[in-house]
Amino acid sequence: MTGTRPFEIFLATIPGLETVLCDEVRLKGFKRPAAVPGGVTIMGGWPEVWRANLWIRGASRVLARIDSFHVTHLAHLDQRIRRAPWADVLRPDIPFRVEAACTTSKIYHEGAVSERITRAIRETLGAPEAEEGGVLVRARIERDVCTISIDTSGVLLHRRGHKEAVNRAPMRETMASLFLRQCGYSGNEPVVDPMCGSGTFLLEAAEIAARLNPGRSRHFAFEELATFDPEAWEQMRSVKSGRTPSVRFYGSDRDAGAITMSLANLERAGVSEYVTLQQATISELQPPEGPPGLVIANPPYGTRIGDRKALIPLYRAFGQTLMSRFSGWRVGIVTTETALAHAAGLPFLPTTAPVPHGGLRVTLFHTAPLP
Template identity: 75%
Template sequence: MTNTQDFEIFLATLPGLEAVLHDEVRTKGFKQARPVPGGVVIRGGWPEVWRANLWVRGAGRVLARLDSFRVVHLAQLDARARRIPWGSVLRPDLPFRVEASCAESRIYHSGAAAERIETAIRETLGAPHAPEDGILVRARIEHDLCTISIDTSGEPLHKRGYKEAVNRAPMRETMAALFLRQCGFDGSEPVLDPMCGSGTFVIEAAEIAARLNPGRARRFAFERLATFDAEAWERMRAVKSARAPAARFHGSDRDAGAVAMSRANAERAGVTEFTEFRQATISEVAPPEGPPGLVILNPPYGTRIGDGKQLSPLYRALGQTLLSRFGGWRVGIVTNEPRLAHATGLPFLPPGAPVPHGGLRVTLFRTGPLPN
């Protein structure tokens, strides 16, 4: 594979959010984007791999697909793995590791499959194997079709590089970005999170509005590949897309520690100028001056923080505050309990698919503009 080659690139997301990620990927100009279970596939070369890691907010990781072939036994897998030109992608001086998964295939032992591929790479390329810190080679064998990919991201992409402080049960930045998109947020309106925790929704909204690349402050696994062109990458990173947002982004929380945490995270992200955090209970929350926008929050829910029955009054108070003060604003609430969402009394639109989050399945409940 060279920098000019065209191959499949897989952008992973949580099941249930593929269509939302597909919408984002299309708006950012990637070609032949199509949603598939677990993510979105695009086509391109290594510059598209770099760009996807740098630009796309909703992807959890970016995989470059090296080869795909039918395989029914381990000896066949071994032979095919040795025919992949590993030296065109991996460097012989840097460690690698292999992870495999098998589903409904005659090769059913993922550990044995990973071992065969690892041996093939080691013996054909000479690169060292390191189970902890190597470039990740992924093999997926499903219905006897084996797809070999390189994880070009390294650390998951929700790790933007600014969030040192987190609260309990934090929302991942990638998920927050997709939920914001599902609520129709495009960066042109204010956002308020009245239970802001570590500030994820507010900071993500501010970054979208300021057109800051989500990957601007971190490193990626593709920088350690044989295909990496440091000069071309620096030129790509140097392109300035930032602008001053027309709106401001607000967070509040009853916990002073959460407010301090959000401010620190916003400062590291470089969005302090556009964000505002203050200590307030739900009953004290009021809309900021200016036009209506979006209220979005990830409140406590029963098996996440606290007990479901004890939380009903909190949701009722939230609904009363929003209905009485936030006419014209839209609302998005993330919870795993429809009963709690409906305790708000808010006029929700039909919900989307549940999404896995922290061992639970959560749903985004959305409204249109609330009545004045």
Template identity: 65%
Template sequence: MNTDPATDPAANATFEIFVVATPGLESALCEEARALGFAEPTPVKGGVTVKGGWPEVWRANLEFRGATRVLARIAAFRAFHLAQLDKRARKVAWAEVLRPDVPVRVEASCKGSRIYHAGAAAQRIQRAIGEELGAPVSDTAEVVIKARIDDDLCTISVDTSGESLHKRGHKEAVNKAPMRETMAALFLRQCGFTGAEPVVDPMCGSGTFVIEAAEIAASLKPGRSRSFAFEQLANFDAAAWERMKESGAQSPPSVRFHGSDRDAGAVAMSRSNAERAGVAAWTEFRQHAISDLVPPEGPPGLVIVNPPYGGRIGDKKPLFALYGALGQTLLARFSGWRVGVVTNDPSLAKATALPFADPTAPVSHGGIRVSLYRTDPLP
């Protein structure tokens, strides 16, 4: 067993936790980590590192809205060839993390290292786990060990999430090119949304922005309805986990959240998804065209929309009229409201005639690079 704290963070009370972000949204995820009270949040390429122990790993999976997955970094060592990798992998304290009766699989990546064959590296680590711990190896195992060999440094992490964290466990129905919940949450954050103001999405699709906003306002934990890979680890405490899920005050939002779409199927889909998420009481979905959009009664808030764009539906010429109608309606009727528009094309954003600030860094959405265009409160 490796008990050197320098190479085996599992021997310490705290270790590095890597929270994976959608590339381009690292700084927004870092802001979320700060808001959630995680220790030493640092944005890095592909995510955010925080410090903590296993309870923080569980809480990260439960509470992060913008994270894709959570990796617990359990060991790190130098390895210059496969025999050395094999030897040092056997010294990792696998029994502190993995159960001998739960299948495991290993994924490896190599970059700028003398070990360059990722498949061979994964095989060596799998064999080490199998022979030292006795855990079965399976290509379909939910528990995944990730080994990254970068500049001859091998970092061993366990993927504690399992399925991607955008799968909250509520959304059964989706439309074409759905916005992932994780991305929607960070776009809402980048628009300054905290849960205290109404939200309107006039092209709501399957309701992601509206439902996510309502959950934020109600302080509902995003991971409350699903299971995670860490529940199959040796150090999992089921009773502590149940207490964590039940902790924290939930309060009904003081405002409502509104979605509309010209497609009746999208409206029905959104209502079903809101019901499953437990936010139907605070959301409203209606079928109508952009030209019929009016602000709800009450204070101004945020209009956020992910309209069709050229790369998503082919010919973009008809879209200029759609974006123009959106901008015209908002400028005429939504004085005092802020606007966020997600699109891949500056010319489409310009067609709205809305007073956008500079767009955010591009983010990959369904293989298309999109940016968020934001306004201050409209005149």
């Protein structure tokens, strides 16, 4: 039950980046964060749910776990699900839909689970069922334990509301923020992205430095719940945490269209004044004046063998430029191909396992300060 007692809150993220997200959640002051497969759990109440959606950069969605019970057959599920605190959480005037997942359990028919929970909510609460949209109720039966969660985010959290212009296969803001964190970025050093595309790394880096909440411009599903307090939420959202960054951010790309896209996205986010953009090739890349910081890039990977071979000169030129001009700077490169990363000839630190990205698996290769 979720009355005034703390309950478990699950922050989903990209598999393989759970510990990185856990570090962020801990630093943001949430209690007892624990990295688990697929995300991070914390304990709290509805204010913590709102805050997690508003503050946390690396989570893709926030689930409020409102009930959990042992179940081994559908008749038992029928009975038990009607005792869940539906009226405490859902509103009778707001449409809902149910998604179910069953693994290693006596109950294995996901459609039957979804159908029974839908009927129970409809009959006990009177809320209408939605074909699409609506508040999403998630049921997961794993090893005969049924966990009922409410998706409090709605649209995935990488949709901050600022990045409308995108190029092909754009990196999600959530992933970019976690890769920045893996590179040791905390908002106090300059960041250079010489293949900036639609500007995702620059957006996230500048927002972190300016202490802008990632969810400040968007709507959340929790605003449609019975637990929502508009006055308390507005007070939480209106707290001014921003500051003027002490450093600048630099983006370049050989494609003029990418520079136009980046500028439009940065302006929508309100951070364009902190960023310098220019159309330039890798060979023209120079370190900005001032202290060293982080160079981070998501270069093209190539999806066919021939494409990858053709990209080797780009990676080699990138590495040579950095080694000759960027002494003291750290470097991060995101790519699908170990061979391409190694073509850069940079002194990479040990890598972690690849993570899923747009149907591929990518790895962050990053360095300590270059000699």
